[in-house]
Amino acid sequence: MAERTWGAITNGATFESLATTLVYFEDSNASLFGRRGKDGGQDARSGDGTRVFQAKHHENGSAAAALRDAKQEAAKIAKYRQPDHARHHQWMNVTHWQLVTNAAFNATDKQKWDTEVAPLFAQQGLTADYYWERENLNALLDKHPEIHRSFFENETRVFLSLPEVKERLQINEPFLRRDRLAPFCGRKNETATIREFLASDKSFLVAHGAGGTGKTRLLVEAGDDIASEGAWHVLWANVESMAATGSWFEAVVP
DSSP, X not given: OOOOOGGGOOSHHHHHHHXXXXXXXXXXXXXXXXXXXXXXXXXXXOTXXXXXXXXXXXXXXXHHHXXXXXXXXXXXXXXXXSTTSTTHHHHTTXXXXXXXXXXXXXXXHHHHIIIIIHHHHHTXXXXXXXXXXXXXXXXXXXXXXXXXXXXHSOOOOSEEOHHHHHHHHHHHOSSSOOSSOOOOXXXXXXXXXXXXXXXXXXXXXXXXXXXXXXXXXXXXXXXXXXXXXXXXXXXXXXXXXXXXXXXXXXGSOX
């Protein structure tokens, strides 16, 4: 097993990107949603639509916190699965729920999962008999060393998830730096053009305009909406990194 420092994953957005990348490498037909806080309890869904993955990052790697989060998710999902809830359709064909956590489980934690967590999902007709905790993630990262290198060996990652990019937008804003992004308004015509491009057989769409007019924000927001529907896997490419290395294609599932 390769040596890796889990402290290198410092926030939820990066951990979610790691989790969904592993899901995608294991199941290239999986849907990755990646809209933080607005995903209806689904960060990813298996290609057959039956298994939901939910990523939970904990700064101290606490198994107790991971178990508590799983119980809270069970309560939320019970509401989502009500026939009159707006997210009911998301859960209609789901039969399994799987936690992905950076916490390390010991034998006691695994027993608590079986006796305290799994029954909460069973009451809803869902099976929560499997999870990815740190031991499982380490095994998957050994299986997919290209993902290990991207997240744990200080390589400049070529592809970022949109939640990661959105966290950086306000920091990298050259004209008016702020603590949080302002609401995104307008741009309906441009967003429609992007969707028309996806429905076409074209390979490239160029967004151009003067600096500061909102090109980046438009693409991130449109990409976020498109990714949240699960039909497309949307990534943000660091062009400078792609030009500096010939290994960037390893992050693309064959």
